[in-house]
Amino acid sequence: MSIDLSQFIGTFLEESYEGLDIMESGLLNFDACDEETINTIFRAAHSIKGGAGTFGFTAVADFTHVVETLLDEVRGKKQVASPPLVNLLLESVDCIKALLEATQDGPEADPQLISQVQGRLEQALGNQAASSSSSPTAIEVSSILQQKSAPQLIGWDIHFSPNVDVLQSGHEPAFMLEALAESGALHVEALTDMLPTLYELEPEHLYLSWKLVLHSDCTEAYIREIFEWIEDQCELSITPAITRTINGWQIRFVPQVEILQTGNEPSLMFEALSEFGRLTICAETEKLPPLSDLCTDELYLSWNMTLESDCSREQVVDIFEWVADACELEVVALSPAAEHIVTSDSVASADNRIVTKEKIEEIDASETTSITPTKAKSSIEASSIRVDTDKIDALINRVGELVITQAMLGQLGDDLLDVVGVDNERLQKGLEQLERNTRDLQEDVMRVRMLPVSFVFNRFPRLVHDVSGSLSKKVELIISGEQTEIDKTVMEKIGDPMVHLVRNSLDHGLEEPAERIAAGKSEVGTVKLNAYHQGGFVVIDIVDDGRGLNTEKIRAKALEKSLITADQQLSEEEINALIFKAGFSTADVVSDLSGRGVGLDVVMSNIESLGGQVSVKSEQGKGSAFSIKLPLTLAILEGQLVRVHEDTYVIPLVSIVETIVVKKEAKNPIAGEHKLLHFRDEYISHLDLKKLFHLPGADSVASTDTTLVAIVENAGKKVGLVVDELYGQQQVVVKSLEVNFKRIEGLSGATILGDGSVALILDVAGLIQRGLNF
Amino acid sequence: MSTENWQQQATGAQHNSQGRQYLSFVLDTEEYGIDILRVQELRGWTPVTPVPDMPEYIKGVLNLRGAIIPVVDLRKRFGLPKRDYGPTTVVIVIKVDSGSKERIMGIIVDAVAETYTLTQDQIQPPPKIGGGVSSEFITGLVAQNDKMIVLMDIDELMNSDELAIDVPALSNVK
Numbered sequence: 001m002s003i004d005l006s007q008f009i010g011t012f013l014e015e016s017y018e019g020l021d022i023m024e025s026g027l028l029n030f031d032a033c034d035e036e037t038i039n040t041i042f043r044a045a046h047s048i049k050g051g052a053g054t055f056g057f058t059a060v061a062d063f064t065h066v067v068e069t070l071l072d073e074v075r076g077k078k079q080v081a082s083p084p085l086v087n088l089l090l091e092s093v094d095c096i097k098a099l100l101e102a103t104q105d106g107p108e109a110d111p112q113l114i115s116q117v118q119g120r121l122e123q124a125l126g127n128q129a130a131s132s133s134s135s136p137t138a139i140e141v142s143s144i145l146q147q148k149s150a151p152q153l154i155g156w157d158i159h160f161s162p163n164v165d166v167l168q169s170g171h172e173p174a175f176m177l178e179a180l181a182e183s184g185a186l187h188v189e190a191l192t193d194m195l196p197t198l199y200e201l202e203p204e205h206l207y208l209s210w211k212l213v214l215h216s217d218c219t220e221a222y223i224r225e226i227f228e229w230i231e232d233q234c235e236l237s238i239t240p241a242i243t244r245t246i247n248g249w250q251i252r253f254v255p256q257v258e259i260l261q262t263g264n265e266p267s268l269m270f271e272a273l274s275e276f277g278r279l280t281i282c283a284e285t286e287k288l289p290p291l292s293d294l295c296t297d298e299l300y301l302s303w304n305m306t307l308e309s310d311c312s313r314e315q316v317v318d319i320f321e322w323v324a325d326a327c328e329l330e331v332v333a334l335s336p337a338a339e340h341i342v343t344s345d346s347v348a349s350a351d352n353r354i355v356t357k358e359k360i361e362e363i364d365a366s367e368t369t370s371i372t373p374t375k376a377k378s379s380i381e382a383s384s385i386r387v388d389t390d391k392i393d394a395l396i397n398r399v400g401e402l403v404i405t406q407a408m409l410g411q412l413g414d415d416l417l418d419v420v421g422v423d424n425e426r427l428q429k430g431l432e433q434l435e436r437n438t439r440d441l442q443e444d445v446m447r448v449r450m451l452p453v454s455f456v457f458n459r460f461p462r463l464v465h466d467v468s469g470s471l472s473k474k475v476e477l478i479i480s481g482e483q484t485e486i487d488k489t490v491m492e493k494i495g496d497p498m499v500h501l502v503r504n505s506l507d508h509g510l511e512e513p514a515e516r517i518a519a520g521k522s523e524v525g526t527v528k529l530n531a532y533h534q535g536g537f538v539v540i541d542i543v544d545d546g547r548g549l550n551t552e553k554i555r556a557k558a559l560e561k562s563l564i565t566a567d568q569q570l571s572e573e574e575i576n577a578l579i580f581k582a583g584f585s586t587a588d589v590v591s592d593l594s595g596r597g598v599g600l601d602v603v604m605s606n607i608e609s610l611g612g613q614v615s616v617k618s619e620q621g622k623g624s625a626f627s628i629k630l631p632l633t634l635a636i637l638e639g640q641l642v643r644v645h646e647d648t649y650v651i652p653l654v655s656i657v658e659t660i661v662v663k664k665e666a667k668n669p670i671a672g673e674h675k676l677l678h679f680r681d682e683y684i685s686h687l688d689l690k691k692l693f694h695l696p697g698a699d700s701v702a703s704t705d706t707t708l709v710a711i712v713e714n715a716g717k718k719v720g721l722v723v724d725e726l727y728g729q730q731q732v733v734v735k736s737l738e739v740n741f742k743r744i745e746g747l748s749g750a751t752i753l754g755d756g757s758v759a760l761i762l763d764v765a766g767l768i769q770r771g772l773n774f
Numbered sequence: 775m776s777t778e779n780w781q782q783q784a785t786g787a788q789h790n791s792q793g794r795q796y797l798s799f800v801l802d803t804e805e806y807g808i809d810i811l812r813v814q815e816l817r818g819w820t821p822v823t824p825v826p827d828m829p830e831y832i833k834g835v836l837n838l839r840g841a842i843i844p845v846v847d848l849r850k851r852f853g854l855p856k857r858d859y860g861p862t863t864v865v866i867v868i869k870v871d872s873g874s875k876e877r878i879m880g881i882i883v884d885a886v887a888e889t890y891t892l893t894q895d896q897i898q899p900p901p902k903i904g905g906g907v908s909s910e911f912i913t914g915l916v917a918q919n920d921k922m923i924v925l926m927d928i929d930e931l932m933n934s935d936e937l938a939i940d941v942p943a944l945s946n947v948k
Contacts, residue, residue, distance in 0.1 A: 647824060693826030694881050737825075739846040740877045741835065742939050744825060749841045750835060758837050760825040 012051045013087045016100055018046035024093050027086050028461045042071045062101045066121045067092045080671050085124060089116050113191045153218055156223060161209030162234035168204055171230045184216025189282060247310050254302040254328040261297055264323050271321045277309025395642045396635060400733035406438040407754035446633055453531045454482035456495050461501055468504045474513055474524040479529035485632040486538045497603040501542045501626050509546035509624055536632055543625040549577045549618035576616050580604040585751035608765045635734055641727035645695040648759040650732055650751055654721055655764040657711040660728060664705050677720050679711060714765045791892040798923055799883040802854045810889060812868045819863040829936050845880040869933040872939055879932050892916055897939045
């Protein structure tokens with residue numbers, strides 16, 4: 001009967017993460033918000049909530065529900081999408097992500113953060129409830145009610161949340177509350193959701209915030225005056241309080257201490273209540289005994305709840321039916337107005353019903369309109385299918401095998417060329433066709449793995465938004481070429497280095513607004529991300545119009561770290577390249593954004609491990625431009641096959657500058673042994689692979705008259721690799737040595753040759769590193 | 775096949791036949807046994823591609839239908855005298871549980887001998903011995919037809935020393 005839902009969880013999560021991405025990008029574009037954007041965001045939240053509910057991820061569903069409600073109000077223009085609200089929603093997106101990850105053995109979502117954000121969301125909703133009834137449109141809706149209802153109470157809704165360290169500066173919130181109470185009746189509700197566990201509680205910290213309702217005819221300024229001293233150490237919102245016209249019930253539930261022993265669980269009742277509408281729960285802890293007297297199966301709490309719902313008193317009471325004789329229960333209509341309507345004025349009550357019904361219809365209508373575009377969209381999406389990457393990898397492997405088999409047959413065909421009695425022409429033709437088809441097939445399959453680089457770029461609007469906010473810099477992010485396709489594996493690994501570079505640009509590159517204006521630039525700095533194809537590579541540029549690299553400072557720093565010597569003459573480019581050296585950081589102040597000890601050298605080594613290169617160009621005062629050059633794919637490379645001793649090795653063709661025959665005279669001895677090659681006005685060190693790999697015959701090289709040297713280059717450094725023989729060039733399928741073995745220094749992988757044997761692929765970057773230290 | 779899968783099978787086999795099946799092979803004059811469920815296939819000896827800078831017992835890597843697997847010469851691993859590879863030389867392809875993942879590896883042995891079904895009470899605990907085969911690789915000893923069979927812990931053996939998975943050299947950039 002029951003369907004095993006677990007098989008769909010993966011899909012749900014994938015879709016949810018996509019939904020969150022949609023929400024995030026939608027929220028970031030909120031400045032130019034149109035209804036479609038809000039609808040998209042709302043739909044994404046809605047489907048996450050729905051899915052989470054289905055799979056029993058209640059934490060996710062509950063949280064998303066609040067977000068969705070808030071979004072719905074934004075959609076219905078009841079709430080203004082102010083920047084703080086957008087930020088709050090962005091934070092909620094992070095929370096949902098954390099909650100989702102927690103469902104999948106991820107790290108536990110920080111409950112404090114979640115409840116804090118949820119609290120603020122609810123507060124935003126609450127504010128709306130108060131302010132919307134004061135807004136003209138809302139008054140129109142409820143004017144019929146208000147005319148007949150009890151006179152409006154005049155007063156103030158105050159939300160007061162001081163900073164945690166406010167007590168240390170000698171302020172006492174209690175005095176302020178007392179001062180408030182002098183001007184009229186004050187209803188105080190302390191919000192305890194920030195309260196940490198007992199172990200984490202710092203006695204000098206203040207974890208409470210307060211929701212106050214002041215029934216007084218004082219002015220807002222009067223209230224602000226009371227809080228004047230700690231104005232900058234708290235969040236204070238003051239809104240005119242008006243009688244709520246929302247229907248609902250104020251419930252006071254005081255269970256007996258033994259209630260738990262009869263198997264009743266109050267939290268379940270609250271859940272049932274919350275199904276009727278929005279439930280605010282406030283627990284009273286006065287009866288809580290000292291820790292030593294605490295008994296685990298006794299209940300010391302009682303609750304005050306506010307339920308905003310159209311349900312009847314009977315429905316509420318029914319929920320407490322099982323515990324009716326073990327508790328005190330008071331159910332009072334929420335506001336005097338509502339009470340008035342429900343109890344004595346049946347006409348108004350009817351009106352009220354109609355209003356709510358209209359509201360429901362309104363919601364229904366908006367729901368249907370939102371469904372239609374979804375359907376239209378899904379019909380477009382039907383042209384793509386979701387495939388497990390493992391399946392694609394298996395397919396790529398299989399095609400790789402086919403390429404090898406094809407190479408093998410080609411070799412066989414060549415061997416048969418001279419054999420008499422074989423129809424060579426037909427055989428060759430067939431083999432050529434096979435080769436062409438295999439290549440095409442391979443390219444097609446490779447393209448399956450290719451994804452637009454926007455998958456990486458998409459995270460930057462958010463990053464720039466957050467970072468520029470915390471740095472109080474104004475930044476415009478310009479993204480172009482995001483449709484450029486790149487291999488998924490490359491993409492996954494390029495994210496972190498790019499984040500590093502972009503942060504660098506924001507933190508060190510761009511100046512403060514004031515400094516920019518002084519330099520005659522626009523106050524708003526720009527960071528440009530651009531991607532494009534160049535040969536067999538994808539190039540990603542990160543360009544900012546900030547202050548650029550300070551060559552003098554870099555030079556000084558490099559001297560200080562003894563990366564260079566004082567008498568070294570360096571060109572500007574050479575100086576700029578120093579920032580990629582290990583142990584180099586010019587940041588005067590270590591900020592939490594960049595400069596935490598992980599320097600650009602890590603960025604460089606990460607990019608080089610992908611077979612890519614990174615370079616920087618800079619003009620002082622105008623900005624700097626980082627350029628990352630990456631191979632299209634890691635799965636295939638053009639290789640030069642060489643023989644070293646008895647074995648075949650592959651050198652990536654992109655790294656080879658030139659292969660030359662070197663005469664003995666061209667080798668210049670240093671200290672007798674180490675040899676430098678004179679090559680096109682450069683002296684480059686030369687690395688004997690046999691010696692490096694401890695292969696036999698290493699010494700014979702030195703005595704021969706000529707040696708074959710492949711000059712390879714990486715990151716501007718050149719080394720000559722001594723090889724015994726050059727074979728052909730061919731595309732090789734890169735296989736990892738790590739899958740069944742481990743990473744080996746000097747090798748980037750292995751490949752299978754036409755005859756089925758394994759050839760090792762040399763890691764040029766690693767070899768150069770070793771060659772220079774040799 | 776995933777690690778869990780064959781582990782399930784291993785326990786399954788144990789329950790069904792009240793014992794485990796072991797494949798035994800010969801090294802020099804000695805007979806060793808390994809859990810047969812770890813054995814993926816047997817191959818005749820073919821030359822492998824040597825990997826530079828490896829200890830002598832790691833002969834190199836070979837192409838197993840597209841996968842690159844390392845091959846270990848057990849004679850050399852255990853410090854036994856060298857013998858030329860001949861027609862009976864076998865590469866046993868085994869599945870090794872390396873903690874975070876399962877690796878496929880090959881071991882070169884003189885010859886494959888037999889399969890045995892052994893119950894737990896037939897297996898005696900390993901003695902403390904020194905030498906090439908340190909006792910941590912041995913799970914037990916079994917007497918069969920006046921011969922002693924040394925049962926080996928493949929996971930311990932194939933994750934030891936140079937065969938261990940390296941910690942990735944490049945950590946994440948933050």
